[in-house]
Every structure is written in C-alpha cells, then in structure tokens.
Amino acid sequence: xHNPVLKSKLSATLAAAILLAxxxxxxxxxxxxxxxxxxxxxxxxxxxxxxxxxxxxxKTPYDAEKIKxxxxxxxxVASLNIMAGFPExxxxxxxSALEDIWMDFENFEQKMADxxxxxxxxxxxAQSGDKAAVGKAMGALGKSCKGCHKPFKN
Numbered sequence: 779x780h781n782p783v784l785k786s787k788l789s790a791t792l793a794a795a796i797l798l799a800x801x802x803x804x805x806x807x808x809x810x811x812x813x814x815x816x817x818x819x820x821x822x823x824x825x826x827x828x829x830x831x832x833x834x835x836x837k838t839p840y841d842a843e844k845i846k847x848x849x850x851x852x853x854x855v856a857s858l859n860i861m862a863g864f865p866e867x868x869x870x871x872x873x874s875a876l877e878d879i880w881m882d883f884e885n886f887e888q889k890m891a892d893x894x895x896x897x898x899x900x901x902x903x904a905q906s907g908d909k910a911a912v913g914k915a916m917g918a919l920g921k922s923c924k925g926c927h928k929p930f931k932n
Contacts, residue, residue, distance in 0.1 A: 823856075826851045
C-alpha cells in the first residue's frame with residue numbers, strides 16, 4: 779500500500795473497529811451481574827407461575843396449599859428491587875432485554891409497577907383459598923407479564 783492517505787484511513791478505521799469491539803465486550807461484562815440478577819428473578823417467577831398454571835389447567839392436581847406457597851414466592855420476588863437489574867443499556871449476548879426498555883423507560887417502569895400490583899393481587903387471591911379468585915388473579919398476572927415482555931423482550 780503506497781498511498782499514505784489511504785493507509786492512514788485504513789489504520790483509523792481498524793483502530794475504531796477494535797475500540798468499538800472492546801467497548802462492547804466491556805459493556806457486556808460490566809452488566810453481567812445485573813443481567814444474572816434480573817434473569818434469576820424472572821426464572822423464579824416463571825417456575826412458580828408454571829406450577830400454578832398447571833394446577834389451574836388441570837395438568838396437575840389442584841392443591842390450594844401449594845398455590846398459596848407459589849403465590850407467596852411470586853409476591854416475595856415482586857417485592858424485590860428488580861429494576862436494579864436493568865441499568866441503562868444492560869443488553870448483551872445472554873440477555874433477551876431489548877434496547878426499547880431504555881428508549882421508553884417510563885413505560886417500562888409502569889409495566890413493572892403493574893406487575894407488582896398483579897403479583898400482590900395473586901397472593902391475596904391464593905391466600906383466600908378461592909379457586910375462582912386465583913384463576914382471575916392468575917389471568918391478570920399473566921397479562922401484566924405479557925404487557926412487559928411483548929414490547930421489551932426479544
């Protein structure tokens with residue numbers, strides 16, 4: 779390569795690409811714990827909801843005491859500061875979170891508040907022992923989850 783201007787541009791482009799790649803890697807690594815935190819919370823929620831859902835759909839025998847326990851666990855997780863697991867731009871290879879979260883953060887926060895309210899309602903219904911109330915509350919809880927996952931999860 780004999781053209782010094784072209785060589786300089788190529789070097790600058792290569793340097794920028796290396797810098798961008800290393801910045802992306804560092805950003806992913808710096809949010810590893812936050813991503814693990816939010817995914818851990820979501821896994822606990824999902825596990826408990828699947829058990830309740832299975833009972834409500836008749837896939838497993840209905841057990842009001844187990845539902846009370848699962849609903850209490852859901853409410854406990856909902857009471858955590860799950861938002862701490864969503865610092866700005868904490869996406870990554872191991873994350874299903876879309877960048878839309880941070881582009882519409884107020885809406886995301888509202889969706890999280892809706893979920894927390896639905897989780898509390900689910901727990902109250904479960905503790906009452908009223909199967910119909912549990913079914914209705916589970917529907918509201920599932921709707922709150924989908925309300926957030928649809929716009930903000932890949």
